[in-house]
Amino acid sequence: MEKKSFTFDEIKLKLVNYCVYQDRCHAEVEQKMKEFLLIEDAKEEIMLYLLKENYLNEERFTRSYIRGKFYIKHWGKTKIKINLKQKQISEKLISKCFDEIDENDYQKTIRKIYEDYYSKQKGLKEYQRKMKSIKYLLSRGFEYESILDITNN
Structure with a gap:
């Protein structure tokens, strides 16, 4: 061509x-x-x-990327960070822009995903359902500590 x-x-x-x-x-x-x-x-x-001319603005891009991936796709911070790094966004800028995610929303999202996934696990022992649900949240890019805070409460 x-x-x-x-x-x-x-x-x-x-x-x-x-x-x-x-x-x-x-x-x-x-x-x-x-x-x-x-x-x-x-x-x-x-x-x-x-x-x-402000058509290209790395901070604006990073902020809208974080909002979209969390509020629409329900990705965790780890997954968002990895994907932004692949786009050559600096660690410093990523950290600065994470204030786009409200901490309460973050906790609520982890809890909701956990409960939804957990309730779909049938015919398993309690600890197996819990482990599978934790693994699922990790695969969505949520941090182990944040997941444990939710699952232990």
Whole structure:
């Protein structure tokens, strides 16, 4: 398949739209730029433009990512952190943005997922149901300590 060639301004506009459609991180924009045959200087110029005009904002991206993955997908902090690190978001920024998750909501979500999953475990001994439910929560990215706080109360 032949690559269609675009002018610098067309590419810049495409990348603006890419960022407007949904918050992006630097790594995603850099990945997207690979679709276009751009020289380093052009990439840098577009990147600076996106940052300057606030189309690209790593903190805003991180905050909306955390909210979405927790409140919509019900992921735990560990899973969210791992996925953000894969997107080259710094540990410091991730920690700073975790205040997007309300601690009470976090506890309630763990409890609800635990109870829902636990109630579906049929024909098992009590401790087996508990272990399976804890394992399930760990797989969703919740921290062992947080899970234990809930299961022991």
